Each structure stands twice: as structure tokens, then as C-alpha cells.
Amino acid sequence: MAMTRHDWTKEEILKIYNQPFMDLLYAAASVHREHHDPNTVQVSTLLSIKTGGCSEDCGYCPQAARYHTNVEGNDLMSVNQVKAQALRAKEAGSSRVCMGAAWRNVKDGQEFDDVLEMVRTINRLGMEVCCTLGMITENQAKRLAEAGLYAYNHNLDSSEEYYKEVISTRGYQDRLDTIENVRKTAVTVCSGGIIGMGESAEDRAGMLVALSTLNPQPESVPINALVAVEGTPMEEQEPISIWEMVRMIATTRIVMPETQVRLSAGRTQMSREGQATCFFAGANSIFAGDKLLTTPNPDVNEDMEMFKLLGLQPQKPFVKKAQPETVDAQNSQYQALGEKPRWTRPGHVIERNLAAQYKKEPKV
Numbered sequence: 001m002a003m004t005r006h007d008w009t010k011e012e013i014l015k016i017y018n019q020p021f022m023d024l025l026y027a028a029a030s031v032h033r034e035h036h037d038p039n040t041v042q043v044s045t046l047l048s049i050k051t052g053g054c055s056e057d058c059g060y061c062p063q064a065a066r067y068h069t070n071v072e073g074n075d076l077m078s079v080n081q082v083k084a085q086a087l088r089a090k091e092a093g094s095s096r097v098c099m100g101a102a103w104r105n106v107k108d109g110q111e112f113d114d115v116l117e118m119v120r121t122i123n124r125l126g127m128e129v130c131c132t133l134g135m136i137t138e139n140q141a142k143r144l145a146e147a148g149l150y151a152y153n154h155n156l157d158s159s160e161e162y163y164k165e166v167i168s169t170r171g172y173q174d175r176l177d178t179i180e181n182v183r184k185t186a187v188t189v190c191s192g193g194i195i196g197m198g199e200s201a202e203d204r205a206g207m208l209v210a211l212s213t214l215n216p217q218p219e220s221v222p223i224n225a226l227v228a229v230e231g232t233p234m235e236e237q238e239p240i241s242i243w244e245m246v247r248m249i250a251t252t253r254i255v256m257p258e259t260q261v262r263l264s265a266g267r268t269q270m271s272r273e274g275q276a277t278c279f280f281a282g283a284n285s286i287f288a289g290d291k292l293l294t295t296p297n298p299d300v301n302e303d304m305e306m307f308k309l310l311g312l313q314p315q316k317p318f319v320k321k322a323q324p325e326t327v328d329a330q331n332s333q334y335q336a337l338g339e340k341p342r343w344t345r346p347g348h349v350i351e352r353n354l355a356a357q358y359k360k361e362p363k364v
């Protein structure tokens with residue numbers, strides 16, 4: 001059985017990534033079968049609980065306030081709205097709800113208290129709860145854990161080198177620091193990235209080095225294909241080919257044998273044959289629902305038809321780790337500390353981000 005290693009080098013990973021396609025597929029499928037049931041795929045529902053208006057400048061993101069996209073901003077959803085959506089997701093076969101808020105970082109206060117209540121509510125429905133809320137402190141991670149959070153998502157996006165070409169408002173180390181804060185709790189880590197942003201194969205390998213050398217490795221690694229949205233700095237980026245996606249999935253599976261590899265954004269541009277190849281290469285998780293935060297995603301019924309066609313079963317919740325307990329707000333042993341951590345603001349210039357920010361909106 002393939003051992004989990006934490007000392008992968010970029011050269012080794014590139015060699016795996018660039019080997020003949022059939023050899024790569026065979027190697028990845030073999031590792032996958034040693035560690036996972038190849039006919040089971042986890043189905044998660046991603047819910048945008050607070051959309052748009054974000055102060056960051058991530059070059060791929062239509063939710064950044066500074067770009068001129070068609071995303072309509074929304075305030076934080078109510079606990080009842082989230083509960084209703086979670087129940088619908090459960091009925092449709094999802095075992096996990098991932099709540100995303102377009103924040104740079106979490107601030108203590110009423111909104112975070114509401115998110116904690118959402119976590120308690122969904123955990124009590126018997127579903128895995130994941131949050132992606134931006135950068136968090138150790139105390140905030142502990143409060144989320146106490147509410148019953150199962151996973152926290154914080155993507156590295158790309159290699160440390162290419163990250164500087166994508167985002168200028170925070171540093172790579174900030175990302176790693178948040179992951180480390182999550183690791184101080186029992187909450188599992190979900191962290192991956194995006195391919196197709198103009199990065200090289202070396203950058204893809206660099207990101208996998210950063211993720212695989214974490215000890216423990218993230219329990220979940222989403223691999224997204226860029227969905228180029230009009231108005232963002234990456235609007236003209238050509239879609240990546242399915243072959244690159246399969247190579248990335250397969251390489252991720254080989255270097256992180258235990259992790260749940262998530263075939264994430266970009267599935268609408270993939271055929272069923274393409275997605276089936278990704279599952280064969282080691283992907284064992286998808287997002288369900290017709291929207292992925294703000295970008296299109298296949299309809300749940302389409303996915304269930306594909307599952308039937310391929311003989312795949314949705315994974316039950318809490319298979320990998322027991323359900324966390326939920327502590328009520330009044331019994332919490334943690335208080336809001338109102339910390340103001342010094343997350344970095346590198347502030348270097350990324351030409352295409354600036355161009356998108358100052359681009360004149362077309363006259364109607």
C-alpha cells in the first residue's frame with residue numbers, strides 16, 4: 001500500500017504529472033483503490049451565505065468588490081434560510097454543507113455568532129458542516145470547532161510563486177497561518193487550488209508540494225478549473241483541457257493517497273466521459289447544486305443520472321471521522337476576543353488586476 005509521504009519535492013511531483021497519460025492514470029487509480037472505495041463519491045452542497053462586496057483582489061473572483069461583474073451582493077443569510085437550504089441539500093443526497101462568506105477574514109461580532117448558530121443547526125441535522133470564511137484566528141477556529149464544525153476550507157490557490165500574480169492583498173503565509181490555526185482544533189482541513197489561471201505545470205506541482213508536505217495532509221483537496229468570469233482580471237483566460245484536469249487530479253491522488261480529492265469548479269465545461277475519467281483517476285468528491293457560490297454547476301438531477309450511469313454511490317456523512325459534538329452558545333467555554341490580527345497586505349502591483357479594476361463599464 002502506498003505510504004503517505006510528507007517530503008515530496010517539486011521534481012518528483014513534476015515527473016509524476018508529466019509521465020505518459022496511461023501510466024499516470026493506472027498509477028493513480030491503483031493508489032485510489034488501495035485507500036478508498038472507488039465506487040463511492042462524496043456529494044457536498046456549497047452555499048453562499050454572504051455574497052459579493054469582498055475587499056480582496058483575487059484575480060479569478062467575481063465577488064471582489066473592485067471588479068465590474070454581474071454578481072449581486074447579498075447580506076448574510078439568516079439561520080432559518082440556511083437550515084431550509086441544508087434540508088433541501090440533504091434530501092437531494094448531499095452529506096456535507098459548505099458555507100461560504102465573501103470575507104477577507106472573520107470579525108468577532110453578531111455575524112460570526114450567527115455563523116456559529118448555522119454550524120450548530122446543520123450539525124444537528126446530521127450533516128457534515130464546512131465553512132469558508134477567509135482568514136481566522138485560533139480562538140475563532142476553537143469557537144467553530146465547539147459549535148460542531150467538521151471542516152474548514154482555505155485554499156492555497158496556486159504555488160507560492162504564482163500566488164503573487166493572482167492576489168496582492170494578502171500573503172501566502174497568511175493562508176498557511178489560518179490552516180495552522182484550524183489544525184489546533186479537531187476540525188479537518190480542506191485546502192486546494194485552481195488550475196487554468198495562466199500558471200505553469202511547475203506552479204501546479206509547487207502547490208501540491210505545499211499541500212502534501214503539511215503534516216497531517218489536508219483531509220480534503222479541491223481541484224478547481226478556472227471559470228473565467230466577465231469583468232474579472234482573468235476573463236480572457238482560455239479554459240484548460242480535460243487532459244490537464246485529469247493529470248492534476250491523478251497527481252494529487254498519488255501524492256495525497258488518503259485525502260478526499262474534490263472535483264470542484266469547472267464541471268459544466270466537462271463531458272460525462274471527462275468527469276468519469278477524473279473519478280477513475282482518484283477524484284472522490286463533488287459539489288452538487290446548480291451554483292458554485294456564483295458560477296454555474298451541473299444540476300443535481302444531472303449528477304444523480306451520471307452516478308446511476310457509472311454505478312457510483314453518494315458517500316454517507318461521518319465515514320472518515322465521527323460527528324463532532326455541538327456545544328450551545330450559552331455553555332461555550334470561549335469568548336469573542338475581538339482580536340485584530342496583523343494579516344499581511346503585500347500590496348505589490350498586478351497589472352491585470354489593476355486593469356480590471358479601472359476598466360470602464362460598457363455604456364448601455
Ligand code: SF4
Pocket residue numbers: 054055056057058061062063064101102103104134
Ligand atoms: S476569493 Fe474570497 S477572498 Fe478572494 S475576492 Fe473572492 S470572496 Fe474575496
